[in-house]
Amino acid sequence: MAMSLAIVLQSALLFTPVKQEAVKQLDTGMLHPRVREWAYPINRVEVPDDSPCLLWPGVKGKTVKYKVILASDSLFNKDVITGAEQRWAVYPLHQSLKPGRWYWKYAAVEKSGAKWKWSPTYDFVVKKQAKNLFVSPTVATILEKSKAAHPRLWGMNKGADAFYTNNKHNPEAKAFVVATSKLLGQELPEEKPTRPRDTTGMNALQRKQMVEFMYHGFGEKVAMPIRNLCIAFQLTKEERFIKEAIKRAVHVAKMNPDGLATRDDFNNGNIIEGLAWLYDAGFKYLTAEEKNLLKNTIGIRGQKIYEGLPNRFELQMCDNHVWQHIMRNFSIAAVAVASELPQAHEWLTYVYEIWSARFPVLGTNDGGWHEGNGYFRTHYETLIYLPELFGNISGVDYFKQSWMQNLPYYMLYSYPPNSTSTAVGDMHENLGGTVKMQAIFADALALKVNNPYLNWYVSEIRKSKPDYFKGNDDFQLFRLLNFNPKATKPVVSPSALPKGRVFNDVGLAAMHSDLAHTGKNLTSYLMANPFGAAGHGHAAQNAFTINYKGKKVFGGTGFYSNFSDAHNLLDYRSSRAYNTILADSLGQRIGEDGYGWMPRFMTGAHIQYALGDASNAYGEVTTDFWLGRFKEIGLKADKNSGYGNSGVKLYRRHMLQLDSNYVVLYDELEAVKPVKWTTQFHSPFNMNGKESGNALTQSFDLTTGLGHVNAAIYAHTPLQMSIHDKYNFPAKNWKGKTDDEDNVIEFKDQWHAGISTANPVQQNRFLTIIQLKNGVVEVVKLLNDVNGLYHLKLGQWEIMAELNATKPASLQVKSANENSVFSYGNRPVKVKSKVYEHRVKGSSMLIELKNNVINKQEVVDSLPDVVNFDAGFKRK
Structure with a gap:
């Protein structure tokens, strides 16, 4: 499948208003079901190449056989391709199809001599430019x-x-x-x-x-x-x-x-x-x-x-x-x-x-x-x-x-x-x-x-x-x-590569300050995975990881003691172990239906940006596979275990990395009812809470040995902070598991911070500013706060964030020299005395100036490839 990129609005058209929806929503139970539930390709989808593989849901039974027919007309008279009987539910074509609309269907029979049962007729389109250079032989x-x-x-x-x-x-x-x-x-x-x-x-x-x-x-x-x-x-x-x-x-x-x-x-x-x-x-x-x-x-x-x-x-x-x-x-x-x-x-x-x-x-x-x-x-x-x-x-x-x-x-x-x-x-x-x-x-x-x-x-x-x-x-x-x-291997440093890269298919945005020098590198990752919390994946949608000088500072915690013992299900695999959001202390589903996706990404010289959507990640654990795993060890996937329906219906997390010292998070949150929202931070390093005279702000420091690290969290509602170093269920290496060097792994306690709204609210926004510095961290100066519109100054950066959830979401970040500016929402932004408007309301825009040349990027939501090409589920 062709790689999907965020929709970029080119600079030549930047100031022309257009009618386009910046935000897209997905309305489906899952994108990648554990077991195939629908046929592919169908609904006249334009396939990414001219030699697609036909897939369909299986029919129960050990003696089931299938066959396939494909043609360029709905009556199956033209360019007919007929498959032999087979025991499996896939059919690679092993040939290129001519451009145009194609029709196909499959049949199944459970017993020899029984009547074949045909599926509905499906269709797809092969575009002229959809050439597959890797057609395999029959x-x-x-x-x-x-x-x-x-x-x-x-x-x-x-x-x-x-x-x-x-x-x-x-x-x-x-x-x-x-x-x-x-x-x-x-x-x-x-x-x-x-x-x-x-x-x-x-x-x-x-x-x-x-x-x-x-x-x-x-x-x-x-x-x-x-x-x-x-x-x-x-x-x-x-x-x-x-x-x-x-x-x-x-x-x-x-x-x-x-x-x-x-x-x-x-x-x-x-x-x-x-x-x-x-x-x-x-x-x-x-x-x-x-x-x-x-x-x-x-x-x-x-x-x-x-x-x-x-x-x-x-x-x-x-x-x-x-x-x-x-x-x-x-x-x-x-x-x-x-x-x-x-x-x-x-x-x-x-x-x-x-x-x-x-x-x-x-x-x-x-x-x-x-x-x-x-x-x-x-x-x-x-x-x-x-x-x-x-x-x-x-x-x-x-x-x-x-x-x-x-x-x-x-x-x-x-x-x-x-x-x-x-x-x-x-x-x-x-x-x-x-x-x-x-x-x-x-x-x-x-x-x-x-x-x-x-x-x-x-x-x-x-x-x-x-x-x-x-x-x-x-x-x-x-x-x-x-x-x-005699082979020659050219070696090229990644210094000239873009600092960041997005992998939409698996929902990973990676942002680096210096790819070529680990000892200087600040790395930020944001995860929002279309596959969900399936298999060996975790309930970590919109979770972030921050590595500094090659070491993990913030990231997932816990240990792989076993695929599904109590520590695994109550901590390690669950959202409790990740730097993401809990609602009423409940995390995301484990299973394929607990998915996220990466709608936007931009990378520049000084600012890198990603947006993850985990709005579909929350709710009851529904998959038989995982419910069976809980039952097997005498647990329930209920509120006591950190699972259940919290009613979350919106969770979009914007993440920015500013040069090599700062990470900014802006969370948009909404549930069907008021809940207590908790933004989590996990680290192998000791956490120290700091007294705040403002109930709308909480902060803590890390003792890392790598430099000075501080996290400050802001909201438009009073906040509470809890810091501890215990798991929900103790981590015990009861199998005597070893690392890659065959050393028995010590399962250590790690540090956890939760910053929660003091009272339940239906809508909420968090602004988080994380500093990682060799020297002393800077004081974040509050320049203004007008009914939730925060205006902050941090070193050479100014940040303006709308934290009043009753008003349209907005986030702007600007360098002191105005050479790098980010804007999300619909507020105009001023750069070097020139005002820039969002071409699409609710878009994300990055403007950077170098040698008097302006580089502008503006992106709106772009769906992952599985949605663009696999049309077997509902979407809006």
Whole structure:
């Protein structure tokens, strides 16, 4: 899908009044349902390219089959495309369509011989310029290519000699062979826990989870040596490696598929990949008996995985475990045994079709990832190896797709080198600085996406973390496959890039003062996510994170103790853990219906700006998945737990970063009834409240060691402040979880501040001014306050904010030299004796002057791509 940008009103038209609505509203239960609920594309939507994938909601049943028909006329007589019967609810076209209107429908049948039930006829439009440069070949072509002689994985049937020759003098290849040779003659692995734990005193649920935890990684432990021995054989052509691999694979193939050690999908997936490696790479060295053993074991284990996929997996927003690892394992196995194991024909068809239709599953085009960077890392191997695998077969360079090309910018802006990240989503707390997985993934990606800023990103990490790039790791094979000592990698500092960037598809605005120098950088993030609080995402709509000099100052708190234990549900995953708004102490929904979106964004030389909308994020928890998680541990998603219907119907948060020292927040809030509004602040650093002689203002300082930090909060109604260092439910590392360096994580208390309206009010506005300085923070001077219209002075900046919620919202920020001016609302603004009007009432406008040249930007709300292109839900 084409990347959506805020609607910019060009400067040439700036002073011409136009009739246009600045503010857009969404009126739908969710934008990305957990399970697909409507067909796509429909309602004459203009699709972003000429080779769309057809999607539709599934019909219940394990034996359901579907078929599709598509034509350029509603009677299905012209340019007809008819799909074969299939078990899954996606249909990639694998061809370009001519411009114009197209019609399609699908049919389902639950039992063989029953009557097909057809859907209504849907339609969409292909525009003339909607050319897709990455049309993938048909399934028939892929299946024919899969009949290649062994070894066929990674194109070795044609490229084995080149792989051998190319790596003959590669130091990393030599080191890999030396390391792998240590496996020769070792004892065969036993089926026992990889990380034993004492389960004394645990309840039944905890004990079940702990057993899974104890065997986690067993499949990789026993399968990875087989894979490495096969690679060593291909690097050296020395039979000792393949013979050792055969011995190990035969041993592993005889393990019980239903035993504790290998029965879960993670372990099972690794097992079948390891066996597939040996079957493919060692094919001509295997006896007929060994081939049959491997094929039968792959067949049993693979079918166990496959039967849980069709008519379920492709319908899910994201089944994380499958996308993270199992689909990669399963796809490698399907390619390895295709044409020789009968069921593998269907396996390969399925994974190729789902990859074609759904990649990237938690993003669209902008390079972002819905769940945040903590859990993004668990997908890295698949995101590197499956494009390589399917690219080898299809001839499509998936690394040239828009999402891949934008991924370096997402990494750079959301997780700068040698800095902490966005502090949102599961496992965010493990990213206090650059971790090894991030470094080596970036390095691997740079082999295919030769982006000069990505090359800079990797080079910066290499300077500070050289040990990350030594020894064996998950991307070593990828580097060996793509080793090219003659390749040139231009390295360009991001200094000349815009200071900020928005990732609308995942609702992230990133603002930096100095991208190129972490030690000087002030970073502000605003999150408003169209995917909602789904999967490993959190109820953090319109939450902000502020990092200073590479360290988190304000951000999400708590720890990933377990996916859904009491600390997770009552703190870590909930809005209570984020710098966002509570209403009557209630937070946002968890689930896909608790979503936000990013209507506006602008970036300039001195002022950066984002607007997030979380008006749809509040209400009762309604999804069965999450209600079941509460019930499982004896909790209710009620007011005692911080959930429920607070009646919030408007929450728009404007966020500005001013140069390298100030962040300004302006919140517009409204509920269906009076509520107590609370704006929250969370930090790993000690908070100290400051006495205020004005009940309309509250402030506190942070003791950081990074400099001086102060937050001041203003409203047009009396405020109260509460500061403490306790969670709603204690954080306890009951699993003994470890960080990336295998150190047991200490679950520490952190600091929390809540500034609340003293009395319930139906409408409210907060103005927050945060200072982060090396020197002493400045006193915010109140120049005027006329019935809620605050006029403040802070250093070289003046701020005017309308906090009286009965009057139209307005915010203006101006530098003392008037070279940088921001205005939201409809008030005219004066710059260098010249008055500028808003072209659209309620727009946001940024005016900056440099070398006597005026740069003007004016934006109104722009809907996310999922709304622009997926018209299956109501909107207004």
